[in-house]
Amino acid sequence: MAKQKTAFVCVDCGSEHNKWQGQCQDCGAWNTLSEFRLGPTSAAKATSARQGYAGAVGGEVQILSNVSVEALPRLSTGFDEFDRVLGGGLVSGSAVLLGGHPGAGKSTLLLQVLCRLAAQCECLYATGEESLPQIAMRAKRLGLKADNLKLCAETSLDRLLGQAAANKPRVLVVDSIQVLHSDDVSSAPGSVSQVRECAAALTRFAKETGTVLLMVGHVTKDGGLAGPKVLEHIIDCSIMLEGSSDSRYRTLRGSKNRFGAVNELGVFAMTELGLKEVKNPSAIFLNRGDIVTSGSTVMVVWEGTRPLLVEIQALVDSSGFGNPRRVAVGLEQNRLAMLLAVLHRHGGLQVGDQDVFVNVVGGVKVLETGSDLALLFAIVSSFRDRPLPEDLVVFGEVGLSGEIRPVPSGQERLQEARKHGFRRAIVPHGNAPRGDLGMTVVGVKTLAEALEAI
Numbered sequence: 027m028a029k030q031k032t033a034f035v036c037v038d039c040g041s042e043h044n045k046w047q048g049q050c051q052d053c054g055a056w057n058t059l060s061e062f063r064l065g066p067t068s069a070a071k072a073t074s075a076r077q078g079y080a081g082a083v084g085g086e087v088q089i090l091s092n093v094s095v096e097a098l099p100r101l102s103t104g105f106d107e108f109d110r111v112l113g114g115g116l117v118s119g120s121a122v123l124l125g126g127h128p129g130a131g132k133s134t135l136l137l138q139v140l141c142r143l144a145a146q147c148e149c150l151y152a153t154g155e156e157s158l159p160q161i162a163m164r165a166k167r168l169g170l171k172a173d174n175l176k177l178c179a180e181t182s183l184d185r186l187l188g189q190a191a192a193n194k195p196r197v198l199v200v201d202s203i204q205v206l207h208s209d210d211v212s213s214a215p216g217s218v219s220q221v222r223e224c225a226a227a228l229t230r231f232a233k234e235t236g237t238v239l240l241m242v243g244h245v246t247k248d249g250g251l252a253g254p255k256v257l258e259h260i261i262d263c264s265i266m267l268e269g270s271s272d273s274r275y276r277t278l279r280g281s282k283n284r285f286g287a288v289n290e291l292g293v294f295a296m297t298e299l300g301l302k303e304v305k306n307p308s309a310i311f312l313n314r315g316d317i318v319t320s321g322s323t324v325m326v327v328w329e330g331t332r333p334l335l336v337e338i339q340a341l342v343d344s345s346g347f348g349n350p351r352r353v354a355v356g357l358e359q360n361r362l363a364m365l366l367a368v369l370h371r372h373g374g375l376q377v378g379d380q381d382v383f384v385n386v387v388g389g390v391k392v393l394e395t396g397s398d399l400a401l402l403f404a405i406v407s408s409f410r411d412r413p414l415p416e417d418l419v420v421f422g423e424v425g426l427s428g429e430i431r432p433v434p435s436g437q438e439r440l441q442e443a444r445k446h447g448f449r450r451a452i453v454p455h456g457n458a459p460r461g462d463l464g465m466t467v468v469g470v471k472t473l474a475e476a477l478e479a480i
Contacts, residue, residue, distance in 0.1 A: 027135040034059040035218050040259065042381050060218040062257040074450065098285070101169055101197070101238065104142035107293060107303045108135070110330070111265060111278050113286015113304050116197065118236045121229045121260065123203075125243040125251045126267035131294070131301055132242050135267065136166060136199050138300050143197055144174035150195035154181040154205035168300040181215065183224050185233055195237060200228060202242035203257075212306055215217060269296070273389050275310065276301065280330075289393065290330030308335035308446055311388040318416060323410030324438035325400030326421045326447070327392050333435065335419070337387040339395065340404035345381045356386025357401065358393075365424060372428030372473045377409060396433035398424035399452070399476060405475065414480060415450060419443040422454040428473040434454030438465065 030479035034043045037060055039053035049056050057223035100115030109115045112122070126132045133156070140149045153161060158177050165172045180186045183206050190198055200206065206224040207215040212221070225241065241261070243251050251258065251266075258264050262284045278292035287470060292305040304310060312324065312335055321340045326333050338357075345351065354362045362384055369375050382405060386392055399422035407414050421439055423431040433439075436457030443451060444465050451467045458469030470476040 029275075032061060032170070034061055035062075036066045048421045061213070063332070089422075096417040099229065101143070101147070103139045103296065105139065105292075105294075105301075105303055106305075107278065111280045111283075111286075111290045111292045112263060112284050113280075113290070117262070117285050118196075118238060119233050120262040121225075121239045121241065122265065123241050123251070123257070123261045123264040124242050124265050124267060125245050126269075127245055130267045130269050130298055132267050133163070133201055134168070136240060136242070136303050137161065138168065138170060139164065140175055140197065140199060141170040141172055144176075145171070145288060148176075148194060149174075149192060149197045150176045150178065150193055151199045152178050152189070153201045154179070154187055154400050157201060160430065181205050181207060183227055187227065190231065190235075190237070194235070196231065197238045197240065198228075199240045200233070202244060203228075204244050221257060223378070233392050244357050247384050252444055258322075269389060270393070275304070279391075287330050291332075291334065291390075294461060308442070311390065318413045318414045320411050321415055323400045323404040323407065324419045324443075325397050326419055326443055327390075327394055327397055328433070328435050328439065332337070332440045334390075335443060335446055336392065337392055338392075338400050338404050339385045339387060340401070340408045341383040342380045342405055342409040343378060343383075345379055350377075350379060351381045351383070353382070353383045356389070356391050357384055357397070361398075362397075362401070364426070365398055366404055366405070366424060368424055368428060368473065369405065373402070373406075373477055374474075375406060375409065377405070379422060380409065395423040396421045398422065399430060399454075400475070402454075403476075403480065406480075417447065417449040418480075419448040419451045420453070422457070422470075422476075424473060430454045430470050430472060430476060440465070450474060 036050040036053060036055065036058045038055045038058045039050060041050060041052040043059060046059050050058055098117045100117055102115045116380045124132050140151050143149050146164060156253055157178050160211060178189050180189065185313050201226055203221055207220050208223050211219045211223050228239055230243065231237065243249055263280060264273050264282040265278060267276055267278050267279050274296045276294045276296060278294065280288055280290045282288060288480040293307040294301040295304055322337060324335055324337050326335055352359060352363055366377060368381065381445055384401060400420040402424065404412060421433060425431055432454040436453060437459060440459060440463055444463055449465045451465060451469060453469060455469035458467055468479050470479060
């Protein structure tokens with residue numbers, strides 16, 4: 027018998043090591059090495075396994091200017107929000123990985139998409155976690171037209187590729203990649219070895235046949251995609267469906283996209299009939315109620331290619347312990363601590379003995395630095411117990427020296443705020459408009475000027 031080779035792969039960075047060790051030498055992470063077993067394969071299978079993920083082997087060398095630059099045809103999913111995150115729709119031969127927490131609605135969204143696409147092209151839904159009657163019950167409960175959609179319950183990679191080769195679907199959904207297993211790999215399904223080999227084989231099939239591949243991926247307890255990091259390098263698009271169990275809204279965010287902009291955001295509402303698009307997300311996140319309270323500020327964040335109005339809330343209260351708490355939901359906690367230090371040094375406001383709680387309304391995760399000024403305004407409003415005007419919108423980046431830095435797409439942010447009825451804005455001086463936008467805009471250069479403006 028051929029000797030079985032073993033390698034150890036880091037699940038964070040994808041680097042390989044000859045033996046197990048506590049720390050990865052490349053990325054420095056601890057306890058991230060998982061055993062990767064390479065089973066013996068025949069010469070034909072070994073040659074096929076060495077093929078590139080692009081599906082082309084032995085291609086001729088070409089001049090870059092001679093390569094055709096015609097736009098790849100896109101296939102609309104039927105959801106404008108989903109198409110926005112994908113960059114305009116599904117691209118033939120692309121591999122898309124959809125991740126999310128259990129119960130977020132990944133299978134529901136893909137089932138709705140395939141039922142719509144099945145009316146115009148061949149689609150195949152391969153499930154390994156649910157039985158066919160369970161999927162049929164869900165489709166009936168959601169009121170979907172499932173006359174043309176083909177299903178198969180399969181966990182074997184070889185049999186699944188055989189089914190796909192026989193039916194020749196234009197769109198193939200694999201739910202999920204963690205339950206597939208290859209006979210050439212001896213480890214259990216869901217391991218690093220199985221996920222890596224199965225994803226590589228499916229991606230090669232999609233590239234060679236022009237099939238759109240949609241894979242469902244599990245997430246870890248930290249919220250990241252489970253499996254080796256190399257899985258995210260193989261695929262073309264990585265999308266996360268986020269949303270808490272106590273909220274009816276779901277956000278679809280793209281973290282990698284070879285065919286469009288990254289960090290695009292799509293908003294859906296979970297209803298009895300499945301996921302419904304939210305055409306105007308800003309109206310949902312701005313449901314502030316009739317009572318004006320302190321500690322609330324509206325900011326304009328830039329998500330992908332569009333502005334989004336979001337309310338941020340802060341609560342500053344006396345701490346009963348020696349170490350005050352700093353809690354940030356929807357924002358980076360380290361940045362909150364840094365901004366509090368800037369507020370003390372350049373704003374003259376001492377909150378070192380106060381508990382500070384910050385929350386972004388609606389469950390949205392704000393990743394950009396344009397929310398710094400709005401966050402500080404909410405903290406100051408709560409600390410002084412003075413409500414801010416309802417028609418005020420704020421955005422801007424705060425530097426360590428107390429300067430207010432401009433942010434990209436300032437004009438578009440102001441126009442979006444004006445559409446929703448805001449008449450006053452405090453923005454960086456570099457984002458102040460030159461013309462009249464129909465609202466009062468105050469441009470500030472330092473944090474002290476911004477605090478004086480309110």
